[in-house]
Amino acid sequence: MSLPTTRTARLATWSSNLTYSTLPDPAIQRTKDLFLDWLGCTIAGRSHPAVTAIVKFVKAMGPTSGKSELVDGQLEFTTSAAFAALVNGAASHVVEQDDLHNGSITHPATVIFPAALAVAQDVGADGKDFITACVVGYEVGCRVGAYFGKSHYENFHSTATAGTLGVAAAAAHLLKLNPEETLSAIGTAGTQAAGLWQFLLDASHSKQVHTGKACSDGIFAAYTARDGLLGTKDILEGPRGMGNALVPGKTKPEAIDGDLGADFEVLRSSFKWHASCRHTHPSVDALLALMGKHAVAFGDIESVLVPTYQAALNVLGMSGTCETVHQSKFSMGFVLAVAAKKGQAMITDFTEEDLKDSQLREFQGRVRMVLDEEIEAAFPARWMGRVIVKTKDGRELEERVGFAKGDPEVTLTRDELETKMRSLARYGGITDGNKVEALIQRAWNLENETDLHGFVF
Amino acid sequence: MSLPTTRTARLATWSSNLTYSTLPDPAIQRTKDLFLDWLGCTIAGRSHPAVTAIVKFVKAMGPTSGKSELVDGQLEFTTSAAFAALVNGAASHVVEQDDLHNGSITHPATVIFPAALAVAQDVGADGKDFITACVVGYEVGCRVGAYFGKSHYENFHSTATAGTLGVAAAAAHLLKLNPEETLSAIGTAGTQAAGLWQFLLDASHSKQVHTGKACSDGIFAAYTARDGLLGTKDILEGPRGMGNALVPGKTKPEAIDGDLGADFEVLRSSFKWHASCRHTHPSVDALLALMGKHAVAFGDIESVLVPTYQAALNVLGMSGTCETVHQSKFSMGFVLAVAAKKGQAMITDFTEEDLKDSQLREFQGRVRMVLDEEIEAAFPARWMGRVIVKTKDGRELEERVGFAKGDPEVTLTRDELETKMRSLARYGGITDGNKVEALIQRAWNLENETDLHGFVF
Numbered sequence: 001m002s003l004p005t006t007r008t009a010r011l012a013t014w015s016s017n018l019t020y021s022t023l024p025d026p027a028i029q030r031t032k033d034l035f036l037d038w039l040g041c042t043i044a045g046r047s048h049p050a051v052t053a054i055v056k057f058v059k060a061m062g063p064t065s066g067k068s069e070l071v072d073g074q075l076e077f078t079t080s081a082a083f084a085a086l087v088n089g090a091a092s093h094v095v096e097q098d099d100l101h102n103g104s105i106t107h108p109a110t111v112i113f114p115a116a117l118a119v120a121q122d123v124g125a126d127g128k129d130f131i132t133a134c135v136v137g138y139e140v141g142c143r144v145g146a147y148f149g150k151s152h153y154e155n156f157h158s159t160a161t162a163g164t165l166g167v168a169a170a171a172a173h174l175l176k177l178n179p180e181e182t183l184s185a186i187g188t189a190g191t192q193a194a195g196l197w198q199f200l201l202d203a204s205h206s207k208q209v210h211t212g213k214a215c216s217d218g219i220f221a222a223y224t225a226r227d228g229l230l231g232t233k234d235i236l237e238g239p240r241g242m243g244n245a246l247v248p249g250k251t252k253p254e255a256i257d258g259d260l261g262a263d264f265e266v267l268r269s270s271f272k273w274h275a276s277c278r279h280t281h282p283s284v285d286a287l288l289a290l291m292g293k294h295a296v297a298f299g300d301i302e303s304v305l306v307p308t309y310q311a312a313l314n315v316l317g318m319s320g321t322c323e324t325v326h327q328s329k330f331s332m333g334f335v336l337a338v339a340a341k342k343g344q345a346m347i348t349d350f351t352e353e354d355l356k357d358s359q360l361r362e363f364q365g366r367v368r369m370v371l372d373e374e375i376e377a378a379f380p381a382r383w384m385g386r387v388i389v390k391t392k393d394g395r396e397l398e399e400r401v402g403f404a405k406g407d408p409e410v411t412l413t414r415d416e417l418e419t420k421m422r423s424l425a426r427y428g429g430i431t432d433g434n435k436v437e438a439l440i441q442r443a444w445n446l447e448n449e450t451d452l453h454g455f456v457f
Numbered sequence: 458m459s460l461p462t463t464r465t466a467r468l469a470t471w472s473s474n475l476t477y478s479t480l481p482d483p484a485i486q487r488t489k490d491l492f493l494d495w496l497g498c499t500i501a502g503r504s505h506p507a508v509t510a511i512v513k514f515v516k517a518m519g520p521t522s523g524k525s526e527l528v529d530g531q532l533e534f535t536t537s538a539a540f541a542a543l544v545n546g547a548a549s550h551v552v553e554q555d556d557l558h559n560g561s562i563t564h565p566a567t568v569i570f571p572a573a574l575a576v577a578q579d580v581g582a583d584g585k586d587f588i589t590a591c592v593v594g595y596e597v598g599c600r601v602g603a604y605f606g607k608s609h610y611e612n613f614h615s616t617a618t619a620g621t622l623g624v625a626a627a628a629a630h631l632l633k634l635n636p637e638e639t640l641s642a643i644g645t646a647g648t649q650a651a652g653l654w655q656f657l658l659d660a661s662h663s664k665q666v667h668t669g670k671a672c673s674d675g676i677f678a679a680y681t682a683r684d685g686l687l688g689t690k691d692i693l694e695g696p697r698g699m700g701n702a703l704v705p706g707k708t709k710p711e712a713i714d715g716d717l718g719a720d721f722e723v724l725r726s727s728f729k730w731h732a733s734c735r736h737t738h739p740s741v742d743a744l745l746a747l748m749g750k751h752a753v754a755f756g757d758i759e760s761v762l763v764p765t766y767q768a769a770l771n772v773l774g775m776s777g778t779c780e781t782v783h784q785s786k787f788s789m790g791f792v793l794a795v796a797a798k799k800g801q802a803m804i805t806d807f808t809e810e811d812l813k814d815s816q817l818r819e820f821q822g823r824v825r826m827v828l829d830e831e832i833e834a835a836f837p838a839r840w841m842g843r844v845i846v847k848t849k850d851g852r853e854l855e856e857r858v859g860f861a862k863g864d865p866e867v868t869l870t871r872d873e874l875e876t877k878m879r880s881l882a883r884y885g886g887i888t889d890g891n892k893v894e895a896l897i898q899r900a901w902n903l904e905n906e907t908d909l910h911g912f913v914f
C-alpha cells in the first residue's frame with residue numbers, strides 16, 4: 001500500500017514518526033500537567049449513574065481481568081484496554097473540570113488520556129512512550145476539531161467526533177503502527193465518529209457515552225488497522241468523508257497539516273478553574289474582576305448583560321430551567337449567580353441545595369446573554385469575556401477579559417494544579433491523602449516511569 | 458420518568474409493547490425467511506480480512522467464553538453478546554447478498570439478526586421472543602431510515618446509522634425494557650450512530666465496521682438503558698438531534714410513527730438474487746429480460762444505456778475502475794457485463810479471473826448510466842429498471858421492469874431461499890450438507906425453538 005498525498009496522510013505520517021527525543025520540554029511538561037488534571041477529573045466523576053451503568057455493561061460484556069485498569073480502584077477488577085478506556089473516558093467528563101482546547105472547541109484529555117493509558121498498560125509502554133502517544137493524540141484530535149470548526153460544534157459534541165480520530169492516532173502510536181496503518185486507523189475512527197448535543201436539552205447522559213465511546217471506538221480502529229482492516233484513506237477531505245458530510249462548505253483544511261511539528265496542540269489547551277461549562281468562564285472571570293475592582297457585592301447587582309460569542313449562546317441556551325446540578329453548570333445565569341454569591345465557582349459550589357436557593361434563582365433570571373460581534377470574530381482562537389452590570393444604586397459598570405484563567409496565556413501553576421487535584425480527589429471520596437500525593441509525584445515524574453500500571457485511587 | 462408525546466416516544470412505546478401473539482402469520486413467516494437468508498450471508502462472508510481483523514480484536518478485548526456464539530463455529534470460541542454481534546454483523550454484510558428494505562435504503566438483516574441472536578442467546582430467549590424482537594428491530598430501523606430518506610443516503614451508509622437504533626429497539630425488547638427505557642436505548646443508539654460512504658472510493662473495509670459496530674453500539678445502548686443510563690428523549694426530531702444534524706430540512710417525520718402496527722416493515726424488505734450491489738438489480742433484470750425476449754447474445758451488444766435513479770448514480774459512480782471483486786459488484790458496467798455473458802450474476806460469478814477478462818472489461822466500457830426522472834421520482838418506494846441496448850447489427854431495443862426479482866411484490870420462494878442458502882454455505886466453505894439442511898429446518902421451525910444456541914456452521 002502506498003500513501004496518498006493528502007493532508008490526512010501527512011498528518012498520519014507525522015503521527016507515526018514522532019519520537020520522544022524530538023519533543024520540546026514544554027510539551028512534555030504540559031502533557032504531565034494535563035495528565036494529572038485528567039486523573040483528578042476521572043476520580044471525581046466516577047459515581048455518576050452513567051458511569052455506573054457503563055461499568056455494569058463492562059462486567060456483562062467484557063473480561064473482568066486484564067492488563068488495563070480502572071482509575072476507580074474500588075471497583076476491584078481489571079479488564080481489556082477498550083473497556084478500561086470506555087469507563088475511564090466516561091468518568092473523566094462528568095464534573096466539567098477537564099481541559100478545553102480553545103481552537104478546536106474540544107476537551108482532549110477526557111478522550112486521549114483514558115485511551116492512551118489503557119493501551120499503554122496493554123502493550124507495556126513506558127512513560128516516554130505514553131507521553132509521546134498523548135502528544136500525538138492531542139495533535140490529531142485538536143487539528144481535526146479545528147478542521148471541523150465552530151459550525152460543526154453547533155450540532156456535534158466535537159470532543160467525541162474529532163476525539164475518536166485523536167484516540168486512534170494515539171493508540172496507533174503505542175502499537176507502533178507505520179504511517180499506512182496509522183492512516184487506516186484514522187479512517188476507521190472517522191467513519192465511526194458520532195455525538196450530538198441533543199442530550200443537553202433533557203439532561204440525559206449521552207455526554208459520558210460520547211467520551212467513553214470515542215475511546216473504545218478509536219482503540220478498535222487502531223487494533224483492527226494493525227490486524228489488516230483497511231480504513232478509508234481520506235476520511236476528512238474525501239467527497240463522502242466527514243468534512244462534506246458533517247460540515248459542508250465550512251471546513252478549514254489547512255488546520256489538518258499546517259505547520260506540523262512547529263508547535264504542539266498540547267500547549268494550546270486550557271485548564272478549567274471554575275467547575276462550570278467552559279463557555280461561562282470568560283464571563284465569570286470578567287464578573288469577578290468587576291466585583292473586585294468596584295467593590296460590588298452579590299446583593300448590589302440589579303442585572304448582568306453578557307455579550308458573548310454564538311457557540312456560548314447555542315450551548316448555554318439549551319439547558320432550560322436547569323433542574324439538575326449538571327444542567328446548572330450550563331446556565332450562564334446560574335453560574336454567574338454562584339460566582340457572584342460565593343466568590344468562586346468550584347466543584348463544591350454546585351449542589352442540590354444551591355438549586356433551591358431563591359437568591360441564586362432570582363439572580364439567574366436577571367442575567368441575559370447577547371451576541372458580541374467582536375468576541376464572536378475572535379472565537380474560538382480567543383475566548384474573551386465581557387459583562388455589563390447594572391447595580392441597584394444605578395451604576396452601569398463594564399469589564400472585559402482577554403483570556404480566561406487557565407488559558408494557555410495564563411495557565412495554572414503546578415501548585416494550583418495540585419490544589420485542584422486534591423479538591424477533585426476529595427470530591428471523589430478519596431480519604432487517603434498520602435495516596436493522592438504519591439500519584440501527584442508519579443505524574444510529575446511520568447517520563448521516568450517504566451510501567452504505567454497503578455494509577456488507581 | 459414520564460414519556461414525551463413525540464413521534465419517537467410513540468415508536469418506542471409500540472416497540473416495547475409488541476407481543477408475538479399479535480403478529481400476523483405473514484410477518485412471522487417472512488422473518489424466518491429473512492433469518493435463513495442472513496445465516497447464509499454470514500457464513501459466506503466469514504473469511505473477509507475485515508472479519509478476520511475484528512475476530513482478532515474480539516479475542517484481544519473480549520471474553521473468549523460466554524453465552525453468545527459466532528455463526529462461524531470453526532473459530533471455536535464463544536463470547537459476550539456485544540462481541541458476537543460485532544463479528545456476525547461484520548461477516549453478514551460481506552458478500553452483498555443480504556436483504557434490502559427499499560423504502561429506507563437499508564439492509565436490515567445484517568444488523569438486526571446478529572444483534573438479536575446474540576442478545577437472545579445471552580438472556581435465554583425462545584424462538585417467539587426472538588421473532589418478535591426482530592420484527593421490532595426491522596420496524597424501528599426501517600422507519601428511521603425512511604425518516605432520513607434518500608438525501609441522508611448520499612453520504613451515509615443508512616444501514617449503519619438507522620440500523621443502530623433498530624438494533625437498540627430489538628435488544629431492548631429482548632431485555633424486556635419498558636417504553637421509557639426503550640426510548641432511552643433509542644436515544645443512546647442515535648447519538649452513537651455513524652457510517653460514511655467514503656470507503657467505497659478506495660475499496661477499504663469500513664462496510665463491515667459499520668454493520669458490526671451498529672450491532673455492538675445498539676446492544677450497548679439497550680443494556681446501559683436497562684442499567685440506568687438515560688438516553689436523550691427526542692434523538693430524531695429534536696433541535697440538536699439526528700434529523701437536523703444529519704439530514705437538515707429533508708426528513709420525513711411521518712415515517713417515524715405513521716400507521717404503526719397496520720403493516721410490518723419485515724414484509725417490505727427485498728431478497729437479493731444477484732450477488733451485486735442492489736442498485737444494479739433492476740437493470741440486470743431488465744437486461745436479462747431484454748436478451749431473452751429478443752434473443753440477443755453477449756457478443757451481439759454494442760452498448761447499453763441505463764436510465765436510473767440518482768442514488769444508483771451516486772453509489773455506482775464511486776468504484777472507479779473496480780480493481781477488486783468487491784468493487785466490481787458496485788460497477789454497473791461490470792455487473793451488466795457479467796450478467797450478459799453468464800446469464801446470471803450469482804456469488805460464484807464474480808472472481809479474480811473475471812476481473813482480468815478483457816471481454817467483460819470491454820463491455821463494461823460500453824455501459825453508460827443516465828438519470829431517469831420518472832424512475833427517480835418513484836425511488837425509493839419502487840426500484841425500477843430500464844435498459845436501452847444498441848446491437849452490433851444496428852437495432853435499438855428497450856426493456857423496463859417495475860420490480861427487481863426478490864422485491865416484496867415478487868419475493869423469493871422457500872425453494873429459492875434454500876437454493877440460495879446452499880450456494881452461500883458452499884461459498885463459505887461448508888462441506889457438511891446435512892448440517893446445512895438441519896439449520897434450514899430449524900429456521901423454518903423457529904417459532905418452536907426453546908433455545909437459540911447452535912446456529913453455528
